[in-house]
Amino acid sequence: MRSRATRRTVLKNAALAFAAGITAPYVRGAYAAGKLTLGCWDHWVPGANSALTKICNEWGEKNKVEVHIDYITSQGEKDKLTAAAEAQAGTGHDIMSHRDWNVQIHQRLLEPLDDVVGQLIKQYGPISPVAEYLAKIKGTWRGVPTAVGSQVKPCQSRFDLYQEHCGIDLRAMFPADESKYDKAKIDTWTWDVYLDSAQKLHKAGFPVGLPMGQTSDAVDWVGALFMSFGAVLIDEKDNIKVNSDETRTVLEYLKKLMAVNPPEVYAWDDAGNNRWIISGKGSGIMNPPSSWAVAKRDNPTVAEKLWTHAMPRGPKGRFVGQLPQFYGLWAFSKNKPAAKDLLLHMSQRESMQELVEASIGYDLPSFKSMYDFPTWKVVGPPVGTVYSYPPRGDEQTSIAAAPARAEVGAQIYNQAINTVMVSKFTQGNEKLDDVIKWAERELEGTLRV
Amino acid sequence: MADIVQSWLPGGLSETAKAPIRKRGLRRLMRRHSMIAFLMCLPLIAIVVGLIIYPAFYSIYLSMLNKAQTRFIGLSNFTYLLSRDVFWMVVRQSAIFALSAVLFKALIGLITAHLINNLPAKGQRKWRGMLLVPWVIPLALSSLGWWWLFDPTHSAFNWFLQLLGFEEIPWLSDPYWARFSVILVNVWYGAPFFLIMYLAALKSVPEQLYEAASIDGASAWQKFVHITLPMMQNIIAITVLFSLIVTFANFDIVQIMTAGGPRNMTHVFATYSFLLGIRSGDLPLGAATSLFMFPILAIAAVFILRGVRKRGREIG
Numbered sequence: 014m015r016s017r018a019t020r021r022t023v024l025k026n027a028a029l030a031f032a033a034g035i036t037a038p039y040v041r042g043a044y045a046a047g048k049l050t051l052g053c054w055d056h057w058v059p060g061a062n063s064a065l066t067k068i069c070n071e072w073g074e075k076n077k078v079e080v081h082i083d084y085i086t087s088q089g090e091k092d093k094l095t096a097a098a099e100a101q102a103g104t105g106h107d108i109m110s111h112r113d114w115n116v117q118i119h120q121r122l123l124e125p126l127d128d129v130v131g132q133l134i135k136q137y138g139p140i141s142p143v144a145e146y147l148a149k150i151k152g153t154w155r156g157v158p159t160a161v162g163s164q165v166k167p168c169q170s171r172f173d174l175y176q177e178h179c180g181i182d183l184r185a186m187f188p189a190d191e192s193k194y195d196k197a198k199i200d201t202w203t204w205d206v207y208l209d210s211a212q213k214l215h216k217a218g219f220p221v222g223l224p225m226g227q228t229s230d231a232v233d234w235v236g237a238l239f240m241s242f243g244a245v246l247i248d249e250k251d252n253i254k255v256n257s258d259e260t261r262t263v264l265e266y267l268k269k270l271m272a273v274n275p276p277e278v279y280a281w282d283d284a285g286n287n288r289w290i291i292s293g294k295g296s297g298i299m300n301p302p303s304s305w306a307v308a309k310r311d312n313p314t315v316a317e318k319l320w321t322h323a324m325p326r327g328p329k330g331r332f333v334g335q336l337p338q339f340y341g342l343w344a345f346s347k348n349k350p351a352a353k354d355l356l357l358h359m360s361q362r363e364s365m366q367e368l369v370e371a372s373i374g375y376d377l378p379s380f381k382s383m384y385d386f387p388t389w390k391v392v393g394p395p396v397g398t399v400y401s402y403p404p405r406g407d408e409q410t411s412i413a414a415a416p417a418r419a420e421v422g423a424q425i426y427n428q429a430i431n432t433v434m435v436s437k438f439t440q441g442n443e444k445l446d447d448v449i450k451w452a453e454r455e456l457e458g459t460l461r462v
Numbered sequence: 463m464a465d466i467v468q469s470w471l472p473g474g475l476s477e478t479a480k481a482p483i484r485k486r487g488l489r490r491l492m493r494r495h496s497m498i499a500f501l502m503c504l505p506l507i508a509i510v511v512g513l514i515i516y517p518a519f520y521s522i523y524l525s526m527l528n529k530a531q532t533r534f535i536g537l538s539n540f541t542y543l544l545s546r547d548v549f550w551m552v553v554r555q556s557a558i559f560a561l562s563a564v565l566f567k568a569l570i571g572l573i574t575a576h577l578i579n580n581l582p583a584k585g586q587r588k589w590r591g592m593l594l595v596p597w598v599i600p601l602a603l604s605s606l607g608w609w610w611l612f613d614p615t616h617s618a619f620n621w622f623l624q625l626l627g628f629e630e631i632p633w634l635s636d637p638y639w640a641r642f643s644v645i646l647v648n649v650w651y652g653a654p655f656f657l658i659m660y661l662a663a664l665k666s667v668p669e670q671l672y673e674a675a676s677i678d679g680a681s682a683w684q685k686f687v688h689i690t691l692p693m694m695q696n697i698i699a700i701t702v703l704f705s706l707i708v709t710f711a712n713f714d715i716v717q718i719m720t721a722g723g724p725r726n727m728t729h730v731f732a733t734y735s736f737l738l739g740i741r742s743g744d745l746p747l748g749a750a751t752s753l754f755m756f757p758i759l760a761i762a763a764v765f766i767l768r769g770v771r772k773r774g775r776e777i778g
Binding site: 089090093094097101114115117118119121225226227228275276277278279280281282285288289292294420423424427428433436437440441451454455458461462 | 529
């Protein structure tokens with residue numbers, strides 16, 4: 014049978030098709046508002062990824078947006094490789110996790126997010142200066158700071174060994190309640206006292222383990238130490254300042270401190286210090302609570318004696334290395350309004366609290382107003398062990414290479430110029446002046462446009 | 463217009479008559495060996511163009527851009543690198559790494575190939591299989607295994623050394639021992655390739671030559687120097703060239719075991735390029751670093767291949 018298409022039926026069908034076409038966007042299907050893809054940092058804490066997925070899916074269902082998350086490991090810098098590939102190709106996820114300096118690196122391809130971050134600052138108050146330094150470029154926010162994977166690297170010490178061999182009661186000095194902090198006691202925790210106790214602990218057969226390789230754990234604690242002594246590599250106006258009395262003082266100090274560290278610290282990667290403390294051989298490291306969490310699983314008797322607390326104070330103050338993570342929205346994303354809304358949702362206090370809880374307190378929001386989450390107070394054993402993980406009291410956050418322009422800082426940090434300098438002096442036994450000259454030449458190279 | 467087209471057709475064939483000719487032509491074309499060979503190679507050509515030639519040209523282009531990739535700066539990245547101490551250290555280290563690793567791989571390959579060649583045919587296959595294992599395991603995996611053996615704090619080797627009453631060795635924390643360790647792993651991984659190539663070459667040396675030499679009273683050493691080595695010269699040269707290229711461009715071993723440290727003293731071109739390009743976000747400078755390998759390897763290739771051609775002509 015052949016059907017005949019008359020002029021009347023053609024017109025009728027065309028009218029129906031037109032009507033369907035113009036009304037379709039307003040019909041709310043399961044995913045009527047499109048799709049969003051996220052490339053997120055793969056959390057090392059089991060279950061932490063699920064918390065983020067849950068937060069995103071809840072938002073997706075409510076807003077009729079299909080959310081798809083790819084968790085990308087930072088092992089072997091795979092997350093950075095993926096971001097670099099997407100930036101070169103101009104296509105990929107809508108939202109991408111960016112660790113440390115990656116917002117700087119991809120700034121030209123990242124959507125301004127002033128509206129999102131502005132709203133968060135209005136809601137939660139001042140944001141971490143390190144997050145601002147890394148993600149606010151020429152007055153524009155190019156990334157939203159997140160708690161996921163964000164960390165500081167304070168001291169994590171064996172309180173029993175400090176008590177026994179140095180006579181220092183770390184739990185009394187840094188109790189699990191900020192209102193009980195005694196300024197007079199905390200003021201005694203200085204880099205000089207740290208060196209003295211490190212020497213005693215070395216003598217007792219339990220050295221501290223401070224990495225001096227070229228990865229972030231090493232760069233971060235050395236950066237904080239430099240800050241405490243006022244040693245600057247390059248200032249904000251591109252002046253090379255490494256040749257200073259402060260640098261000489263801090264390097265001389267490090268000569269003494271590194272002598273009481275195990276010799277293998279020069280080869281440690283970011284897991285080296287964790288293994289050191291978990292093994293029970295070490296008395297202290299500078300790290301987020303990841304080492305405590307693994308010790309809890311693998312060596313509970315060590316975990317029970319660990320206490321996270323503030324860094325020592327130097328002549329210019331008390332600094333701790335901070336490494337925030339960000340979410341960036343690629344300029345080539347096709348669903349920017351939805352992405353911004355999701356970013357805002359993910360950054361709400363309730364979401365942050367869920368994330369911190371799922372990571373057993375490892376994730377650290379960039380808003381000080383969120384440091385009162387109960388997780389840090391209640392997790393253990395021992396209860397209160399990570400209470401002082403978020404910077405409290407007079408501890409300030411910092412990042413190695415600051416206050417240099419962030420573009421310059423990215424080069425200094427990633428090429429680990431500070432720790433190579435220290436290694437040349439303390440391990441290679443090169444002359445102090447030669448080391449400083451070498452650093453000057455290297456720093457000069459980081460200033461090229 | 464139609465008339466003009468018509469005038470080109472011989473004898474003014476109709477459209478229905480043209481179809482079988484076209485079909486026959488296509489069939490004839492497909493029947494040509496060169497055409498079939500080309501079609502069969504096409505996937506490989508596409509892979510080579512897409513994954514080697516295009517990226518190579520793209521990296522040349524990239525190396526001539528500024529850090530933000532917004533401006534053409536000519537050869538500035540290259541001149542900048544030439545003025546850096548660390549870069550020259552990387553050049554020296556790459557040369558030490560590649561030359562010493564290739565030398566030891568060639569030596570070990572030659573010795574083991576001889577040993578296996580002299581085994582009875584029945585046992586040979588077993589040994590060949592076992593000795594090929596390092597080459598068959600994915601390099602990233604075996605490097606990780608080696609890293610555990612050399613682990614700075616809990617090295618299995620050191621545990622064994624201590625058990626025997628010796629001092630611990632700072633395998634990865636001392637820069638010179640670290641260089642030794644990465645070279646050792648490269649030799650362990652690459653020697654089986656030399657072994658298999660040399661074994662194949664040894665098998666192709668005519669037995670009559672050795673018999674004639676034996677009748678003339680030649681010693682084993684004389685047979686090796688005057689028969690085996692000359693007969694193997696070309697395969698040695700090609701194997702060395704191939705291994706030199708692969709070793710020079712090695713990334714996995716150094717990245718996994720030392721990541722270039724301590725004090726940048728184990729960086730090779732590939733790891734330094736990764737540090738500058740991916741970790742520090744200066745892709746053009748990273749591309750320029752990796753391109754420095756090209757002229758060095760090109761010169762080596764020209765010399766080695768010229769020798770191979772010369773010997774080929776002499777034999778011919």
